[in-house]
Amino acid sequence: MMQEQKTSMHFQGRAHKVGDHVDTDAIIPARYLVTTDPLELGRHCMSGLKQDWIKRINRGDILVGGKNFGCGSSREHAPIAILGAGISVVIAHSFARIFYRNGFNMGLVLLEVGDRVKAINSLDQLEVRALDGEIINHSTGETIRSLPVPEFMANILARGGLINYVREKVG
Amino acid sequence: MGKNLAEKILQRHSPEILRGPGQIIPCRVSLVLANDITAPLSIDSFRKMGAKKVFDPGKIALVCDHFTPNKDIASAEQVKKVRLFAREMGITHYYEGGTSGVEHALLPELGLVGPGDIVVGADSHTCTYGGLGAFATGMGSTDIAAAMALGETWFKVPESIKVRITGELGPYITAKDLILNLIGRIKVDGALYKALEFSGPVLDRLDAEARMTMANMAIEAGAKAGLFPVDVITLDYCRTHGRNDLNTLQPDHDAAYCLLMDMDVSGMPPQVACPHLPDNVKAVDELKEIRVDQVVLGSCTNGRISDLRQAAQIIREHKVDKGVRFIVLPATPKIYAQALEEGLLEIFMRAGAIIGPPTCGPCLGGHMGILAGGEKCLATTNRNFKGRMGSLDSEVYLGSPYVAAATAVAGRIIHPERI
Numbered sequence: 001m002m003q004e005q006k007t008s009m010h011f012q013g014r015a016h017k018v019g020d021h022v023d024t025d026a027i028i029p030a031r032y033l034v035t036t037d038p039l040e041l042g043r044h045c046m047s048g049l050k051q052d053w054i055k056r057i058n059r060g061d062i063l064v065g066g067k068n069f070g071c072g073s074s075r076e077h078a079p080i081a082i083l084g085a086g087i088s089v090v091i092a093h094s095f096a097r098i099f100y101r102n103g104f105n106m107g108l109v110l111l112e113v114g115d116r117v118k119a120i121n122s123l124d125q126l127e128v129r130a131l132d133g134e135i136i137n138h139s140t141g142e143t144i145r146s147l148p149v150p151e152f153m154a155n156i157l158a159r160g161g162l163i164n165y166v167r168e169k170v171g
Numbered sequence: 172m173g174k175n176l177a178e179k180i181l182q183r184h185s186p187e188i189l190r191g192p193g194q195i196i197p198c199r200v201s202l203v204l205a206n207d208i209t210a211p212l213s214i215d216s217f218r219k220m221g222a223k224k225v226f227d228p229g230k231i232a233l234v235c236d237h238f239t240p241n242k243d244i245a246s247a248e249q250v251k252k253v254r255l256f257a258r259e260m261g262i263t264h265y266y267e268g269g270t271s272g273v274e275h276a277l278l279p280e281l282g283l284v285g286p287g288d289i290v291v292g293a294d295s296h297t298c299t300y301g302g303l304g305a306f307a308t309g310m311g312s313t314d315i316a317a318a319m320a321l322g323e324t325w326f327k328v329p330e331s332i333k334v335r336i337t338g339e340l341g342p343y344i345t346a347k348d349l350i351l352n353l354i355g356r357i358k359v360d361g362a363l364y365k366a367l368e369f370s371g372p373v374l375d376r377l378d379a380e381a382r383m384t385m386a387n388m389a390i391e392a393g394a395k396a397g398l399f400p401v402d403v404i405t406l407d408y409c410r411t412h413g414r415n416d417l418n419t420l421q422p423d424h425d426a427a428y429c430l431l432m433d434m435d436v437s438g439m440p441p442q443v444a445c446p447h448l449p450d451n452v453k454a455v456d457e458l459k460e461i462r463v464d465q466v467v468l469g470s471c472t473n474g475r476i477s478d479l480r481q482a483a484q485i486i487r488e489h490k491v492d493k494g495v496r497f498i499v500l501p502a503t504p505k506i507y508a509q510a511l512e513e514g515l516l517e518i519f520m521r522a523g524a525i526i527g528p529p530t531c532g533p534c535l536g537g538h539m540g541i542l543a544g545g546e547k548c549l550a551t552t553n554r555n556f557k558g559r560m561g562s563l564d565s566e567v568y569l570g571s572p573y574v575a576a577a578t579a580v581a582g583r584i585i586h587p588e589r590i
Contacts, residue, residue, distance in 0.1 A: 021360070023554075023556045025535070025536070025554070025557075025558060025559050026557065026558070029536065030237075030536050030537055031536060031537070033208045033237075033238075034238070034245035034246050034249060035245060036211050036212050036215055048556075048557070048563070049557075051563065067360055068359060068360040068363065071359060072556060073294075073309075074209065074293055074294055074295040074297075074309040074311055074312075075208065075311075076209070076212050076293075076311035077212070079311075094360065094363065096360075096393060097364050098295060098310060098311060101310060101311065101314060102310075102311035102313070105311060105314060106311075106313065150195060150327070152195045152325065161313070162216075162314065163216055163313060163316075166220040166222075166320060166321065167220050169321060170221050170222050170320055170321070
């Protein structure tokens with residue numbers, strides 16, 4: 001899934017909204033942290049929010065969070081579980097710091113939009129042009145601009161994540 | 172313009188001239204940490220990066236503490252993976268079994284973290300070491316893998332919030348009450364991307380363990396770090412824990428802050444964070460008849476010797492309420508041994524507590540105290556997110572060791588002075 005993003009950075013999918021302060025225990029409860037397998041983690045994505053949340057998700061859907069998305073623990077299993085569930089993009093009012101960094105490292109596309117997140121409803125059809133920071137809501141006809149990504153982090157994302165970035169340095 | 176604590180420490184470790192908040196700079200790291208949950212992912216990333224050896228086998232700490240003693244086959248396999256990696260890389264500071272304890276209690280005790288250090292850990296409570304004047308922060312496993320390989324990482328220089336703490340601490344008022352009160356005021360995203368810097372006359376009343384309790388929960392306000400200045404209290408602690416740090420570290424008088432906060436602690440009652448966020452904080456007396464099924468004393472927040480002493484002081488000559496499981500987890504083997512010597516464990520045993528091994532265990536719903544649907548727990552831990560300690564229908568309240576012991580005796584959340 002990291003490869004797909006690297007080549008296009010252009011996504012289309014249905015929005016699934018969650019609330020403010022969705023923590024990493026909600027994204028992937030600790031009892032599932034006995035594996036590092038993305039697909040296995042993906043099966044339990046958001047089960048700390050609602051047990052069978054994952055059943056509503058189709059590959060390519062887009063997760064839309066409120067304030068402080070991904071707060072709590074540093075577990076990288078959180079962005080991995082989201083990717084493992086087939087979600088490549090998270091849009092939120094704001095992101096917790098560690099999660100934000102982890103997301104980029106894992107090649108998960110994160111777009112911060114502040115209060116404009118209110119212009120997205122659950123099940124809206126979204127088109128995301130990540131490189132331009134542009135979200136087109138085809139259900140409402142509105143276009144939302146995301147806050148710019150720091151250049152340093154855009155570089156990491158452009159290489160498909162931190163692993164490739166460091167690989168060049170370790171060489 | 173002068174520098175605040177975060178800027179001073181970052182500048183010491185960076186080849187670039189620090190200009191101010193928002194700037195992204197590379198920094199050399201003093202110590203890199205991971206645990207039994209996060210190290211396996213770091214090891215995978217380390218291999219994928221093509222790294223063959225760690226930057227310095229003496230500057231990496233791998234602490235197996237979350238699901239240990241291994242709760243099941245899968246967690247045993249994870250620990251095995253970490254053990255083999257540590258052996259292969261010749262890592263000095265590998266801890267498992269009887270040498271291991273809750274990482275953020277263990278590393279300060281071993282003198283592995285201290286003033287002016289930059290510590291990065293694949294655990295969000297790495298910020299604990301800010302209590303000793305280290306710039307310490309949690310990151311994900313892959314960032315940690317990069318730091319293990321390169322000995323450096325990158326930081327966005329954070330803005331800092333200065334919290335000036337004044338007034339008189341009342342009886343039964345601890346560092347836990349102060350930090351819960353602060354989080355209740357600024358909320359769980361009140362310090363997002365920022366550093367919290369503590370100051371004011373009350374710091375003289377807070378020992379190193381208390382400061383670590385406060386710095387530990389900086390992340391619960393979204394902060395990147397929670398920093399205390401380095402003074403005689405810090406240097407004394409470091410000296411008795413195998414370090415020879417000599418220099419104090421204070422922010423410059425003309426340092427810049429994005430926010431100045433005053434916190435007068437006079438008259439503050441014990442604080443409790445109610446379900447399901449650490450910022451849902453109330454005075455203990457506002458809680459009416461909250462009956463609990465379990466009380467947990469332990470964790471990287473409040474599992475140190477001073478915490479056990481406080482709880483023992485309350486529960487001495489009392490019994491744990493019949494409907495309550497009171498679980499006591501000394502955070503490290505050394506704390507366990509000291510509690511044994513001081514007779515604290517006997518006090519807990521006679522009261523009817525369960526004394527377990529050093530482990531993070533129940534704090535994150537790992538093991539050794541999981542909640543069923545409808546159950547409530549008062550814990551000295553740091554997070555009360557929905558489902559954190561077990562069932563999605565359980566509830567966790569956070570409080571100090573005094574409040575924990577009082578609650579264990581009463582069977583409901585009460586003010587320690589009422590025992």
